[in-house]
Amino acid sequence: MKTKMMITSLLIAFGAFTAQAQKYETVKGDPMQTRIYTLNNGLKVYLSVNKEKPRIQTYIAVRTGSRNDPAETTGLAHYLEHLMFKGTTHFGTSNLKAEAPLLDSIQNRYEVYRTITDPAKRKAWYHKIDSLSQVAAKYNIPNEYDKMMAAIGSEGSNAYTSNDITCYVENIPSNEIDNWAKVQADRFQNMVIRGFHTELEAVYEEYNMGLTQDSRKMYEKLMAGLFPNHPYGTQTTIGLGSHLKNPSIVNIKNYFKRYYVPNNVAICMAGDFDPDQVIAIINKYFGTWKKSENLSRPEYAAPAAITAHKDYTVLGKEAESLYIGWRFPAQRALSSDTLDIIGSLLYNGRAGLLDLDLTQKMKTQEAFAGFEGMNDYSMFLLGGAPLKGQSLENVKALLLAEIEKLKKGEFSDDLLPSVVANYKRDYYNQLESNAFRANQFVDAFINGEDWKTKTEKLDRISKMTKDEIVAFANKYLNDNYVCVFKRLGEDTTIVKVEKPAITPIPTNNDKHSAFLQEIVNSKPQAIQPVFVDFNKDLVKSKTNKGLNLLYKQNTSDDLFTLQFRYPVGSETSPLYGYAGSYLDYLGTNKMTNEQIKQLFYKLACDYSITSGNDETTITLTGLNENMPQALALLEKLINHAKADQETYNNYVATVLKGREDYKKDQRMNFTFLFNYGIYGKYNHSRNVPTESELKSMKPEQLINMLKTLSNSRDAQILYYGPTELKALKKVIAKNYVMSKQPMLKLPTRKYEAQTTPQNEVIIAPFDAKNIYMVQYHNENKTWTPEREAIIDLFNEYFGGGMNAIVFQELREARGLAYSAGARYTRPSRPGDKESFYTQIITQNDKMMDCIKEFNTLLNNTPEREAGFNLAKQSLLKSLASGRTNKFAVLSAYVRAQKLGLNEDLNKKEYEMLPKLELKDVINFAKDNIQNKTYKYLILGNEKELDMKALEKIGTIKRVSTEEVFGY
Structure with missing residues (x-):
């Protein structure tokens, strides 16, 4: 239950400022021990203390996004996000009085520019804007915000915009709260739009980059189908190209005044701090921010029910794939709990229906499911990609068949409790992250979720039954879906936003504002560094059989990581990586692959095998109480894996299809070009078995390589977990089948970066x-x-x-x-x-x-x-x-x-x-x-x-x- 508590007034470091006593809300049993404050002006403040390191993750979330963009200037919320980095009346300028009329004139000229349609006249008018911008730029000091964040040691300065949210991100040292709050309060109350045309060019670039991303086109078409009369479906966050060409500073200012008000904003913080001191500082700087007495947003009629499925097609050069989506109520509705669990029942990367029936059996190249919540509505999503020669229609049929299995209850009785156990494990593991904690606050605020309801989610899902899941799926997951096929083809609708002729603005690095200087010159109490002492912070030992063992005890929770490192990688043989991925599809003489997946998932443990240039690692993670069983299971799988030709042939087919898909992806093309340019033809991207080598290889060869590796006397073992060192050695001795012979010293050819003797x-x-x-x-x-x-x-x-x-x-x-x-x-x-x-x-x-x-x-x-x-x-x-x-x-x-x-x-x-x-x-x-x-x-x-x-x-x-x- 919620309780009300009072904090006493306190003095903060800057003299005799006395903080008004602040009430806050808490929720009994909240593992984050969250305090939720509401200032007199309506500003929400969520605080969670985590003393692990002297840093704080901060998010300032504004409850507005592209959903609230004016229809004639879509992309506005996102562009405003960019402009929020340009300064205020106090920083970012060397002479506000001289600059102000110039900025007003630029604003007015853009309003005229928006009405001009003749290309020649537009060009001439934009030249006037550009010329005037050069005059205004004499007073502009770009990057003062970034300089102040650098001065206080902030990391990850960023922001993002989506349908319902615009959020500003900083990760700060715990002694810089006052400076951070001072800058942010000024930023949110006194924002000035300057450097407009050069920043608009950066948005053009972001828009044009998205034109090659077929997944973005798919998502936009899916949203349009699910929400045909709602901004979720009628306008995108990046906005229309035609609107980006015709921006309105007037509309941006009006938007800022309407939505950037304290009773529409939340400050979300997690990390090492005293919450009483933090709220006093926030009240000091944000408390005078005037609330909006008539806060509102556009409201829209509920979209008509989808009574029959609708299929859409988009074209592009990337690999073919598809989305299937169902529309549901807002995220704060309790149906979101059920949809979240259904998503994990279908797809959890290990033992979901899609995992076991489609991915593991290699009936599709890819298959996934998940829930996406938003403020007005939410959606449940299926996705998949075809094998070579497989039609998208067939992938769709396979995905929907898994929905039918779910509706019939044709899944193991162990699956639901395993999903819940893993959900809890992942949740508590993520609590180590300040970013996760703060993001939970953002999510609750933006979507209007009561914090008590949100914290009780684990209890609610623990009580779910299989019958309830089946009944829900039968009621809601029917023919009322939207499907988007992404097919190979030329997209003739793509229109790039062309760059206007702009003159570079000066950086004015010889200038600085008094506000910046005050931040730079401040002297908060210094944080003393703490570096790793390799003689004290870990234990260097050996197992009972003489293997090198690095040990560190986990005293905070029941999670563990156990890693085996071997001194061979793709420079010795590229097949180690293939052996690890092929093993993922195999069972043993006594257990099927499906049973192994289900058992690992039931134990709430995972394993992974990765191969780098000169090292291969086998890593086991999860609940420490199940570590001995999970290790025993992993050792049995590796040492008794049952290779078969049919599974291997299917595996090779997925590898070859994946290679074809890589060639269609712009970013993957550049990754491979980058490696080619640096290392030449012999590099880790190209050092792979050929198609003929893969097809002619005996699958037992891969399994034997892995078995030989995993039994190696050259392993180095790393463990972080609750188990005492002596007990850990016993577990390893029992389950590590070590070879009597050292590994053969195989020939190794290093990847050598090439020199650049000439251009x-x-x-x-x-x-x-x-x-x-x-x-x-x-x-x-x-x-x-x-x-x-x-x-x-x-x-x-x-x-x-x-x-x-x-x-x-x-x-x-x-x-x-x-x-x-x-x-x-x-x-x-x-x-x-x-x-x-x-x-x-x-x-x-x-x-x-x-x-x-x-x-x-x-x-x-x-x-x-x-x-x-x-x-x-x-x-x-x-x-x-x-x-x-x-x-x-x-x-x-x-x-x-x-x-x-x-x-x-x-x-x-x-x-x-x-x-x-x-x-x-x-x-x-x-x-x-x-x-x-x-x-x-x-x-x-x-x-x-x-x-x-x-x-x-x-x-x-x-x-x-x-x-x-x-x-």
């Missing part, structure tokens, strides 16, 4: 409206631990985030890309070398602009003392507030040992950073990136690129898709 352009084809591009440099420089601090500081200063030079110059000043960055990399193992690369996704016609600006920055690295100081301050605060704990302690030790280190590298970096100066960063740039030769890796449509300009850069090498993929 070279490598182009791989992909027909899209944008390109993916990297500039890569490598001159075989050797890394030493002493270089770690300067490398990280350079990355933070030059290319690491929104406050870095690359982002400022390419996105903020010129609007050349939605995202852009650069990174100097260090190796993760001895013998590998340092390297550097830039990366950007941009429109085809902006390619040479991007190359020009990148090379200007590379060859003339700007010297900005203020930016350098912020970069160093940000790194130091992140290192001081970071904590390595739990299983990560063991992983950190393994990584350090691989590099030949005996202490935490973060400790060395923290000690060295204060000694570094701007000249060190500039000298680093001169030595490592300036006037160097680069390999340009470009994925795009050559017909739309300036090839003559590229020819002037270096020799052009054209590679086919088949050469990039190796098959």
Whole structure:
């Protein structure tokens, strides 16, 4: 039950401010011990204390999204989200009084621009807007918000917009609450729209990137079918291209005034803090924010019932797939509990109906199910992808047949209690994450869920019966669905938003506001760093049979991670990874694959087998009380797996179909091109068995490889869990069938990154409206631990985030890309070398602009003392507030040992950073990136690129898709 409690008044650090006593609500039995405050102005504040590390996850959620966009300017909520980073009346400007009339004039000119239809007149009018924007930009100080977040050591500065929500994200050190609240309160009360046309260009880029994502088209068509007369279905979050071309600052301001009010906002925080102090600080800065006395939103008539299924088709170049969706009431309705559990009964990645009947039996390439809740309605979703030669109609029939099995109750009586047990396990495991906790608050606030109801969900689902599930499915999961087929074909409806002619705005890095300076100069009580001590924070031992064992006890819950690491990977043989994935489809002489899956799920334990370049790992996780049984089951599966030719043939078919699907995906094409460009033809993406090798291979060969590996005397074992070390050794001794012979020393060929002795352009084809591009440099420089601090500081200063030079110059000043960055990399193992690369996704016609600006920055690295100081301050605060704990302690030790280190590298970096100066960063740039030769890796449509300009850069090498993929 809810209780009301009072907190006493307190003094906060900034003098004699006395906080008004604040009432808050709690819910008995809430594992997060949440406090929910409501300030006098209606602002909701959700707080949950988690002392694991001195950091706090913060979300500021506004209960509005694209659902509330004006129909004539869709995409508005999302664009406002971008503009919220541009500053206020107090920061982001060097002269608000001089700037204000210019911004008003720009606003008025956009209103005229929206009415002009003649292309020539639009171009001329936009030139006027651009010219006036240059005058206003003299006073604009871009990125002051990002600089302040860097100054306080915030990580993950971001925001997102969806149907019902716009949410602003920061992860801050626990001693920076006051600074964070001061900035956010100003941002939400005094936002100023500036830098409008360059930020609009970034939104154009985001829109154009989405044109190649067939899943986005599928989702939009599904929503349109389920919600035909509601904004969920009639308008998208990104908005229409025609609306993006005709923005309205007036509409954005009106939207901001209507919805960005305290009684429509929630502050959600989880982490290391004193809630009494936090609420006092929030009240100090947000308490004077005036509430809206007439808060409202557009309301819509309920859509007509769907009485018969409707099929739709979208076209695209990515692999074929389909969605099936049913419409349901809002997420806060209790039907959401049932739908959530039905989703797991059908698909949980292990023992759901779709998992066992379709995925495991390889009747489809892919099959999944899930529930998506929203504020007005929700939907239940099925999805799938076909095998080679299989029709989408057949996949649809198979998916719906599983719904019929559910409706008939044709599933194991153990499945529902197993789903509930795993749901609880996953929930309590996620409570370790501050982001999960805070996101639960966001979810409840946006969807109008009572916190007591939300916290009692575990109790409700624990009481569900199979009969109730079956009855619900029979009542609601019928022919009242919408199906979207995504077929291969040319989408002739795609219209790219063309870039307008804009003049870059100055970054004005020599200027700063008094507000920013106050944040930078503040001196909160410092957080003392805590680094891993490899001699104290873990136990180095050996098993009863002499295997190396790293141990750390979990004293907080009943979860465990047990990992076996073997010193062979794809550089020795690419078949280790295939052996692990093939095992997933097998049973033993005594148990079927289905029985094994069901038993693992019943035990609330999982296993995974992954193979990297030089290491293969077998990992077991779950409830520690079931760890001995799960380990015994895993060992029986590996050592007694029953290979059969039919299963193997089907497995090979799914592998080959997956390879075909990769070639249709833009991002996968670039991933393979990136690896090809860096390593050449021999790289981990291409080092795979050929089709003929796979088909001719005996399945027993894969299983024997895995069996030999898992019994190896060369294993290193890592354990984090509640079991005492002595008892753990007994469990391992009982279940680890160790070979009497050491592993054979098989020949290994390392992946070697190639040097870049001269400029070279490598182009791989992909027909899209944008390109993916990297500039890569490598001159075989050797890394030493002493270089770690300067490398990280350079990355933070030059290319690491929104406050870095690359982002400022390419996105903020010129609007050349939605995202852009650069990174100097260090190796993760001895013998590998340092390297550097830039990366950007941009429109085809902006390619040479991007190359020009990148090379200007590379060859003339700007010297900005203020930016350098912020970069160093940000790194130091992140290192001081970071904590390595739990299983990560063991992983950190393994990584350090691989590099030949005996202490935490973060400790060395923290000690060295204060000694570094701007000249060190500039000298680093001169030595490592300036006037160097680069390999340009470009994925795009050559017909739309300036090839003559590229020819002037270096020799052009054209590679086919088949050469990039190796098959």
